[in-house]
Amino acid sequence: MDGIITGEGVVLDSRPASAASRLLAALLDLLLLGVVLFVVFIALSAVITSPSEEVVRIVGVVFLATITVVLPTTVDTLTRGRSLGKLALGIRIVRDDGGPIVFRQSFVRALVGVGELWLTFGSVALICSIVHPQGKRVGDILAGTYAVRVRGAAKVRTPIVMPPMLAGWAHTADLARLPDGLALSVRQFLGRAASLHPASRVQLGSQLTAEVQRYVNPLPPLGTHPEAFLAAVLAERRDRELVTRLRAGERDAAESSLLQRLPHGVPDPVD
Template structure:
């Protein structure tokens, strides 16, 4: 089976994940990432000044050997430990990236992990601190996605998060599959598969006809193990995908409505006065 190829015009709007589906995300510009780095440096400077004032107020004296150890620990903490911790806990958003509207994500568009944050910070010690950021800037300008060396080795890139949110339309139930879908048993779909199907249906009209048909068949084959009974013979793969997503949406809406109704009923019971106590509002 040959790999599917998105329409060339799509590559300007996002990135393609492993399922061959385009995600609504765009690489951040070098200027945005540079702004984020400057804000992070200012935050580190403020933190260093506050730390120095606190330590100065303690009036603690250390010898030269202990001072060298303390300096090494401080350098490792600032250049490796702190960036790794912040990016891991914030899923790729430091203070500077938050201001610049940038998030560090994996090449497939997912949130970064500790390993990727650690690789970025470790490589960043050389390309950011030892070279004053010159290597990172040159690499970001030359790379089509604006990656620095740490991003290339970690498999990450900077993504814009302040672009206008795309309008997402719900999947439409094909009329001839409505009866089948209502009685079908649809198991919980893996998040990656559900996202792939949803993105494919939203972008199907922009795909090359051959790639569109191939990807629809592939996704339908991945989806069939989660559906029982199977759709009627001769069902078009895209109709099958749309019917499953539409039915999942309908059932999730019913579950949510039932949850809201139950919470409202419980709230009424909680507000009800004990038996025998007159209600002033009655």
């Protein structure tokens, strides 16, 4: 099955990007880089009129290091793997576990890219991307990353239903805020539980239950099925957030009406 397998074993609905789309994204980035370099060259020419040989050598070394390593690392780190070319083609560089890339992965990709992209004019990267089943280049293999497609129609998600036997417990339980990554993993596990292998389903459900129980007090009744427990936590969490939003909206509306009233003693206009 194609897709990203998270650390909790949940399959995300993303597909590896093709070599053609990665090549086109790289060409767009290269075109943008050329425009930026042209502007920088014009600016330096206006500032430095007659540079010495040492200045030219230093500027050249700094220039090459910036173009080949510093700039790609910075862009990938700040954009979480979405340069303008990748953004235009609807692809993103992610870790093998589906998470966003950080500085370490960006630096390894850029450093390896000096050889497989710049010194070989991208031929090594293109061949590796075509041959590899996930479209990885050498830098992706060493950094533990690959490119995925992030465009496409959003799938309708089945709403989480509160298990009736746990409704009373969930309404009175103290539920701390779940980390976003854990909540997403639980949501995707419940959505795909029916398609998982029975043994994997039990194992993943037990692992996620153990993690979520750290944020719940008191624990559900003994003998509660892990999937029922996870569904109850997410359903109650959703309902509480909805109530909080509704109350905040009512409070804002009341405060807004007070601010719009005329000063004391001046009657409000009658329509």
